[in-house]
Amino acid sequence: MANSPVQIILNSSDFIEALENQGGGHPKDFFSGDDAAFAVHQQAMIDQLEEIKNLQLMSSFGRVGYAKVTLQPGALAKSHRPTSQLFKNDVARVVGGGDLGELFVELTPQSIDIISNKVEQAEVQTRYNTRGEASPSKLRSEIGAIQEIAPYTESDKRNFSVADAVEWLAQPQTGGFYLVELFEEPPAVQDWDLLSTEKRQLFNTFVEGLLEIGNGLVVLRIKQTKDTGPMLGIKLENSGAQPVIKLKVAQRSTTKSQQGNEINQNAEQHSRLLGFLGRHPLVKKIALPPIVTQSDTVISPRRGETFTVPQPETGRSYPKICVVDGGVSQILGPWIEERWGLISANDKNENHGSFIATLAVAGKALNGDAVCGEPDGCKIIDLDIFPKQNYRTYFPEPLGFFDELEAAVQELKAKTGVRIFNFSLNFSQHASGTGYSLVAQRLDKIAEDNDVIFIVSAGNTRPHEVRREWPADNLEALRILASSRNDTIKTPAESCRNMSVSALNPPHLDNVIAYALSNYSCRGPGLRVGLKPDLAHIGGAGTRHTTHGYGLLSLDANGVVVDGCGTSYAAPNVSKTLACLDHAIEGVVSRETLFALSIHSAVVPDSLKHKDLKNIAKDLVGFGKPGNSQEILNGDPSAITLVFANRITNGNKMSFRFSWPASLVHDGKCRGHARLTIVSTPEFDYRYGAEFVRVNVEAYLRQLQDDDSYLGRLHAVYTPDGSDGGQKEKDLIEHGFKWSPVKVYEKTFPRGVGPTTEWSLDVEYLTRDGARMPAAGVPFTAILTISDPGKQAPVFNDMRQMLTSLGVQAVDIQTAARVSTRI
Incomplete structure (x- = not known):
């Protein structure tokens, strides 16, 4: 096999530079030219908020509640999120999410009044700039981005029946526990005096409601991380013991423990518990516990066949x-x-x-x-x-x-x-x-x-x-x-x-x-x-x-x-x-x-x-x-694979500029095949449902144009034929791997692309609305392969010479640890 090993770039930090402010564009008018429809939508939002307020005022659980804000399908992008005018942290903070474009917000009657008054202030008539384009206020844009504001109800919290629950929990592998996620963690009781009256009532009614379920109730706090909502395990046992409620994580005492009491299978008791959890605003999700299994594999003996297991070689x-x-x-x-x-x-x-x-x-x-x-x-x-x-x-x-x-x-x-x-x-x-x-x-x-x-x-x-x-x-x-x-x-x-x-x-x-x-x-x-x-x-x-x-x-x-x-x-x-x-x-x-x-x-x-x-x-x-x-580590002389292992940090990007292999350049046009893979480890926040990935790390292979701009040349694999993946957020997510920690792009240039032979491999990032880049940055590895589909051109040697002339330190990845701290 020819010696054309994968090359890792040791000095990739030399290519880190400031990331230009990409901005989010101007506010979009989702009702441009249809002012009558906007007026109807505006009033509908006020009515929806009033309905939620009335439910809170009638609630026996207090005056804090949660609502589900659903965005328009065309408002999924970060720039359209209704968080600078309506759902601001000091008024009605966003506490999580569900499906794409679904926000969960914390509301009180007072915050609802503030938001309703704000909604009423939005201009009803479409505004235009000097070019005749719709130019709405940020407030009108945010109102238009919202499809609906609805109370967060029991149907949002669980998707199983009482009968399903009793049957499922009867299986010993479940432990008999419901898994209950809360919107917020109740603090230690001795610190409740630090809470507002509304929050104290929220937590107090939750604990009292659990106690009213009666004997045999066991509530345990499940070990979670800061990026997940607080989680409880709640079980009904056949026991005359007083309710046990532990809202803090307890240490495990042994590796192997006793089973405890049998599970209570009284459907009426389960219905009472689930009804309380479904009604209480503090509860976000109620789930049945997972059961671990070995997949239904098939194994069949081979009659008459024997095999001697080989022995490891000494040394x-x-x-x-x-x-x-x-x-x-x-x-x-x-x-x-x-x-x-x-x-x-x-x-x-x-x-x-x-x-x-x-x-x-x-x-x-x-x-x-x-x-x-x-x-x-x-x-x-x-x-x-x-x-x-x-x-x-x-x-x-x-x-x-x-x-x-x-x-x-x-x-x-x-x-x-x-x-x-x-x-x-x-x-x-x-x-x-x-x-x-x-x-x-x-x-x-x-x-x-x-x-x-x-x-x-x-x-x-x-x-x-x-x-x-x-x-x-x-x-x-x-x-x-x-x-x-x-x-x-x-x-x-x-x-x-x-x-x-x-x-x-x-x-x-x-x-x-x-x-x-x-x-x-x-x-x-x-x-x-x-x-x-x-x-x-x-x-x-x-x-x-x-x-x-x-x-x-x-x-x-x-x-x-x-x-x-x-x-x-x-x-x-x-x-x-x-x-x-x-x-x-x-x-x-x-x-x-x-x-x-x-x-x-x-x-x-x-x-x-x-x-x-x-x-x-x-x-x-x-x-x-x-x-x-x-095959992965040893390539072909007609191709070269470059690995960049680094971190993307706040306000920065990586830009590696290079010349296309000379053997793949004809009449000033670059031909061949390019494949680009990037894997990153961004922060996750599972409280945001389908939008749990909070930082999007992207890689681009761009070619220098005559106007000194760089044009992206690769498409995500599986991009539909005749499409570049689209520019709408939904298309970018579905076809362009946006927000995915793993992305692969490629393209073949059979006739060559111009007008120059200068290229740039760029790694950039975007954060979600309200998210911040971690102080330590996001680790990533980007891998670029440039090859000749005909397997004739000496691409490896061409690129190695070019890298040396640029002062790029490239070595065989298998031995790079001798001179590099990150591979």
């Missing part, structure tokens, strides 16, 4: 993967570096975890290079955390599974240095496009705090909801997808700090389409922003072949060769690639770089490249199937 180091599961069998003993040891022998089922670990250790020997592309050999860290029974004995408290996971990750990483955690577990809930699950939030936090990456399976459909096999006819494939139900990704596969993986068919079976989406694999969309799943890999076929079975071989807990299928078994192939990258690159590689390298290498399978499938492929396989680690 050789190997990549490391932590398998988060029910345990890994001793058949892989020489490869197991550390065990967590939580689950007792009687409560273990090691088949699932052993299948996954064997793919990492010996997947190539069992399946060949086309299925498992990484070299065999991998150290395994066994994080046994999923018991086959007695779940409440291990995790009696709400979300206790994640408390244990957090402790295990911290300790196992400290002991072994492992950073890639294979998480082939899902929760029995599908991801929601309008929210972000509690389990994804917890997984985000664990990953970020411990500098690790979880590779999460996308989840499998239930057996009776498996789709028909992917057909050769593309239109028929679309019909199959349109008719399928309950097959969106399962939580926590929407986790934005981690990577989720869907499953593809194996390439060597003649009864299924090679590399098509497996018929059991869950799919996106999982979020309003970005792509989920992120990647796809071979997980076995859902339809069994008469000779080759499911097309994916591994070992069960007894060392028997088995074949199986499931997204659980697609995830370890991706885990292995990231672990190999982490192992091959010296020093500590940033999460952003590991993430970006794998995403940058991904290719959409041929079976999904047809134009008829372009709009749906992203929800099936994300950015595609990644290359193996050697």
Whole structure:
């Protein structure tokens, strides 16, 4: 293989410069020329505010309440938010959000009067500037941006019935707790004298109302972070004990606790509790607890086949993967570096975890290079955390599974240095496009705090909801997808700090389409922003072949060769690639770089490249199937890959100016192919629902024009044909990856583009309305590949010479840690 390795730019800080003030444009008149409609809208807003005020005055819970402000579809951009004239922090502060363009605001009768008076002051007639363009006051613009102001009611807080709740909570894996999010955390009782009369009444009526529920009530504060609303676990037990209300987080006393009392299944009692929570204004959301499961994978023994697990070579180091599961069998003993040891022998089922670990250790020997592309050999860290029974004995408290996971990750990483955690577990809930699950939030936090990456399976459909096999006819494939139900990704596969993986068919079976989406694999969309799943890999076929079975071989807990299928078994192939990258690159590689390298290498399978499938492929396989680690790190002489790992800080951007490779310049025009990936770790604030990403980090590849301006040349992958993604906020979110921490852009220039050979790679940012850039900035990794599609031009050498002439310090990424602190 030619030596054209990925190059990391060591002095990327030299290219940091001030970010010009981009502004937000002039106020927009949403009722331009239609003054009669604006007058009707203006009065409707006043009436809506008056209705909310009357409800507050009649409420027995006090005079503080919350309302839902829904923006017009064309008012999603930051510049249109109604927060400079109407919902100001000192009048009616924004306390969170729901769906895109949905704000939650705190109101009192006094603040409503102030806002109503303000609304009345807006000019009714359209104003025009000297160019004949509508030029409204900021106040009229903000009023026009609002579609509706409505009370925040019980229907906004929960989406399940009392009967559903009683049935769900009867399952031992739930612990019996409702998960209740509040708009605001009640302070310690001894500090209530510092509160306003309205706030004191709000908190007091909440506590008193809980006490009135009666004996057997247990209320616990759940461990959360500053970027989430305060969360309570509320349970009804069969007990004569007095209500227990703990509004502060308590320390866990032991790893393994007693189960406590049985769950009260009296529907009338649950209806009373849910009714109170639904009516009280302090309550934001009521959710049922998630249930962790191993996906419905299929394993079948291969009669007559034996396999001897290879032994590690003395003195050789190997990549490391932590398998988060029910345990890994001793058949892989020489490869197991550390065990967590939580689950007792009687409560273990090691088949699932052993299948996954064997793919990492010996997947190539069992399946060949086309299925498992990484070299065999991998150290395994066994994080046994999923018991086959007695779940409440291990995790009696709400979300206790994640408390244990957090402790295990911290300790196992400290002991072994492992950073890639294979998480082939899902929760029995599908991801929601309008929210972000509690389990994804917890997984985000664990990953970020411990500098690790979880590779999460996308989840499998239930057996009776498996789709028909992917057909050769593309239109028929679309019909199959349109008719399928309950097959969106399962939580926590929407986790934005981690990577989720869907499953593809194996390439060597003649009864299924090679590399098509497996018929059991869950799919996106999982979020309003970005792509989920992120990647796809071979997980076995859902339809069994008469000779080759499911097309994916591994070992069960007894060392028997088995074949199986499931997204659980697609995830370890991706885990292995990231672990190999982490192992091959010296020093500590940033999460952003590991993430970006794998995403940058991904290719959409041929079976999904047809134009008829372009709009749906992203929800099936994300950015595609990644290359193996050697392919990622060692390029071709006809291409060069540059990596920039840095931080974007307040008021700054990165601008790297360079000349296009000379061998790709003809008659003053630049030809070739460019692919640009950027992965960042912006702050999240989950209180804002679908708008939880608070900083948008963008990358651009721009070409210098004759007027000294720079023109962007790349489009986001999956941009609809004949479109640049549009300029409306909704289009930029859907097609341009706006607000997504992961973005990929590319373009081929077959005839060349001019007029100059000077280019700039720019990394810039934008904050949400009311958000600030963190003092430490936002870490990012941007990866740019310039290549010759014909694989003839000496692009690598051209670019290396050009970089040297510019004083750019570029070195092989695998050895960069010797001279760089951030990779």
